[in-house]
Amino acid sequence: MTFTVTVEPSGRTFTATENETLLAAAIRQGIGLPYGCKDGACGSCKCRKISGVVTHGPHQSKALSADEEAAGLILTCCATAHSDVVIESRQVAEVGAFPIKKLPVRVLQLERAAPDVMIVRLQLPANDAFQYRAGQYIEFLLRDGTRRAYSIANAPHVQADVPMLELHIRHMPGGKFTDHVFGALKEKDILRIEGPFGSLYLREDANKPIILLASGTGFAPIKAIVQHLQHKGFTHPVWLYWGGRRPHDLYQDAWVRDAAATLPQLTYVPVVSDALPEDGWTGRTGFVHLAVLADHPDLSGFEVYASGAPVVVESARRDFTAAGLPAEAFYADAFTSEADKALG
Numbered sequence: 001m002t003f004t005v006t007v008e009p010s011g012r013t014f015t016a017t018e019n020e021t022l023l024a025a026a027i028r029q030g031i032g033l034p035y036g037c038k039d040g041a042c043g044s045c046k047c048r049k050i051s052g053v054v055t056h057g058p059h060q061s062k063a064l065s066a067d068e069e070a071a072g073l074i075l076t077c078c079a080t081a082h083s084d085v086v087i088e089s090r091q092v093a094e095v096g097a098f099p100i101k102k103l104p105v106r107v108l109q110l111e112r113a114a115p116d117v118m119i120v121r122l123q124l125p126a127n128d129a130f131q132y133r134a135g136q137y138i139e140f141l142l143r144d145g146t147r148r149a150y151s152i153a154n155a156p157h158v159q160a161d162v163p164m165l166e167l168h169i170r171h172m173p174g175g176k177f178t179d180h181v182f183g184a185l186k187e188k189d190i191l192r193i194e195g196p197f198g199s200l201y202l203r204e205d206a207n208k209p210i211i212l213l214a215s216g217t218g219f220a221p222i223k224a225i226v227q228h229l230q231h232k233g234f235t236h237p238v239w240l241y242w243g244g245r246r247p248h249d250l251y252q253d254a255w256v257r258d259a260a261a262t263l264p265q266l267t268y269v270p271v272v273s274d275a276l277p278e279d280g281w282t283g284r285t286g287f288v289h290l291a292v293l294a295d296h297p298d299l300s301g302f303e304v305y306a307s308g309a310p311v312v313v314e315s316a317r318r319d320f321t322a323a324g325l326p327a328e329a330f331y332a333d334a335f336t337s338e339a340d341k342a343l344g
Helices: 022-028 066-070 156-160 176-181 216-232 253-262 288-295 310-322 338-342
Strands: 002-008 012-017 046-051 054-056 073-075 079-081 085-088 101-114 117-123 137-141 147-151 164-170 190-197 210-215 238-244 266-272 303-308 330-334
Touching: 002 022, 012 022, 012 079, 022 079, 054 073, 066 073, 101 164, 147 164, 147 216, 156 216, 164 176, 164 216, 210 216, 210 288, 210 310, 216 238, 216 253, 216 303, 238 253, 238 288, 253 266, 266 288, 288 310, 303 310, 310 330
Parallel strands: 002 085, 210 238, 210 303, 238 266, 303 330
Antiparallel strands: 002 012, 046 073, 046 085, 054 079, 101 117, 101 190, 117 164, 137 147, 137 190
8 A cells, every 4th residue: 555654844745655664765756854874773764753653664772762662753764654644854855856876886996094994986977977965875786685885975066077986985894895895896896886865965054053073984974065065165164073083093184184274164173082102192082072062062053964983973963952952953874884783
């Protein structure tokens, strides 16, 4: 059977069958609901069900607790409709969202940026325009039918020079895809991708100061957003907080400092949590999201764009809303690994 799903307060509607999740149906019809992992692990797609009947597939309690579910919250990435449904979600993209496409890409360049970080540049087909927003991500389609998601680290306007996507991939030892990237993958290899996906993109009409929060390779979409800010001549104050365990985890620190020199309103705050004496680190220390709160104890007038490890994103969401940030002003992608998804 097919049911109608209404999204408030926008009033937009889409249809969903009882065999597909609300999120999959929304993506298929160009409705931009927020989401991250698409596997019930990160909680980015959580929203309130106003009416209707849904059932949840497997998901982690940290993404949706039993108490939250009893209070009417749902995860659209693993909820299926069994009646017409009305949900509340303020992050609905405008009509005319970019189409999701599958296409082949060629490995243009592999650059080791840190001991466990590879920058992979992918050449796009010259005759097949790929449109996306700065901050969105693509998924690799692997031969066994599985997928791996990575954020795009370059802004769309860069395509005018070279039709290319830049990705920042961290090595997860034992990980099927990242072992391949750090082992057998070579330039000129052909891969298949699908996208764009994700709701972590700049809301250009917000008129608010912005905080960009990244941990590790969560810097990738943040870099694309910074490039987009440069391109658009954005004038509102922007703070970029980038956290890593060791200084080498801030693998494009010099790039950020150069960008800050061209954007006077951009303040860059690197934060290291586990520096060793030999690192000679003299900058900020501790958890990166706590550095934000130390500098901005009242976040009620801000927008936040966050990307990185799930624990960082979840902690930031919780503590920032407690500091006055409106829930709808927190946009996030959590980099959920296969190991994270296996944890209950």
